[in-house]
Amino acid sequence: MSRRGLGRLLLLVLVVGLLALLAPIAWIETSCMAGRAASAASYQPLLEAEHRRPETNTYVTYPEWLIVHVYEDYAAVAHAQGEAAFPYLASINRYWSNLCVMTRHASAQGEITGDSKAMLYTIGVSFSVEMLVKGAYEQTLGWLTEVISGHAATPEDRFARALADDYAVFLVQSPWYAYPFGEKLRAFWSQVPWTEGNFVRKLERRLSFSLEFGVKALYSKAIAALAGMDPAPRRIRSVLRGIDGEALAAEPELLLIDTLPGGLQIIETPRYRDFTHILQRLALGGGEFVEIAGNDDVFVTLLLPPQVPAWRVPPLITAPVAARPHWRRDGQLVKVRDLAALVRELAALGGELEHVYDF
Numbered sequence: 001m002s003r004r005g006l007g008r009l010l011l012l013v014l015v016v017g018l019l020a021l022l023a024p025i026a027w028i029e030t031s032c033m034a035g036r037a038a039s040a041a042s043y044q045p046l047l048e049a050e051h052r053r054p055e056t057n058t059y060v061t062y063p064e065w066l067i068v069h070v071y072e073d074y075a076a077v078a079h080a081q082g083e084a085a086f087p088y089l090a091s092i093n094r095y096w097s098n099l100c101v102m103t104r105h106a107s108a109q110g111e112i113t114g115d116s117k118a119m120l121y122t123i124g125v126s127f128s129v130e131m132l133v134k135g136a137y138e139q140t141l142g143w144l145t146e147v148i149s150g151h152a153a154t155p156e157d158r159f160a161r162a163l164a165d166d167y168a169v170f171l172v173q174s175p176w177y178a179y180p181f182g183e184k185l186r187a188f189w190s191q192v193p194w195t196e197g198n199f200v201r202k203l204e205r206r207l208s209f210s211l212e213f214g215v216k217a218l219y220s221k222a223i224a225a226l227a228g229m230d231p232a233p234r235r236i237r238s239v240l241r242g243i244d245g246e247a248l249a250a251e252p253e254l255l256l257i258d259t260l261p262g263g264l265q266i267i268e269t270p271r272y273r274d275f276t277h278i279l280q281r282l283a284l285g286g287g288e289f290v291e292i293a294g295n296d297d298v299f300v301t302l303l304l305p306p307q308v309p310a311w312r313v314p315p316l317i318t319a320p321v322a323a324r325p326h327w328r329r330d331g332q333l334v335k336v337r338d339l340a341a342l343v344r345e346l347a348a349l350g351g352e353l354e355h356v357y358d359f
Helices: 003-031 058-061 061-083 086-107 114-148 153-172 181-191 199-227 245-249 272-284 334-351
Strands: 237-243 255-260 263-271 289-294 297-304 315-320 330-336 352-354
Touching: 003 086, 003 114, 058 061, 058 086, 058 114, 058 297, 061 086, 061 114, 061 153, 061 297, 086 114, 086 330, 114 199, 153 181, 153 199, 181 199, 181 263, 199 352, 263 272, 272 289, 272 334, 272 352, 297 334, 330 334, 334 352
Parallel strands: none
Antiparallel strands: 237 263, 237 289, 255 263, 297 330, 297 352, 315 330
């Protein structure tokens, strides 16, 4: 093939690849938008305007967290079965199909901002590329060196899998781009010994880990610079009742802002997974939530063992949990006033409230 012919072929591949990456976005924009629901704005919030957030946020924050759940599942599967066993393509499909569901419900409540769309599409494309590349590599060359090593973990494997655990824990409270990829890469080369384990597997793991974390170290700096221009708020206000001063004082991250007639209390807490954990403890202590960030509806995910049915109504989304065979993740829209009852019912049934999506 001539140089010109090779150039045309590469250009064609790039165009096809770009169209493939943009196709899910076109599908979301043309097939997943809903008209505004008539009852979308019927609730009258108790919180002041500056502490309210659009109800659309409870939906559009979920796809970002879905990626967090994927990394949690990936860490567990890597430990139990190896990296090649992870369902990479299914994870990509789940992101875009769940984004479609969330877009449909969010757009029924109000307009999804351009910034939110840009964020969701950017992380979706980045996530899809990462899963495609990682899956193609781990299920070919990675799998081959694992077979050559007799499926015996090398020090490189153990370091990378421990780091997958660390990364998954980090993501539940911090943005991915704040993770110290460069620092971890330096620790990998300085701490992991060249002795022990199959040399072919060791060399392949060193090269693949270095390439992955080297690229992420550079990419994360660029994303961090953009995110720093418009940092997300890290705290949130809610209204609840039924919690005494001793229970509130037991939560060091919680601030009691004000009390309202009828025994209502306005509190301020961290967002993200810390908020879910605080909510669970307050609910198990007898508290009842009334409003979160000016909203009376909230999207949550539940982790359910096979014997537990859907909670009250069919879920908006459902998927198997790769880290827990036979368990499933159900996404439900719940009235804020029902959250405490949900927490207590799940505790009795052996299920878990995984996350309250945090506006």
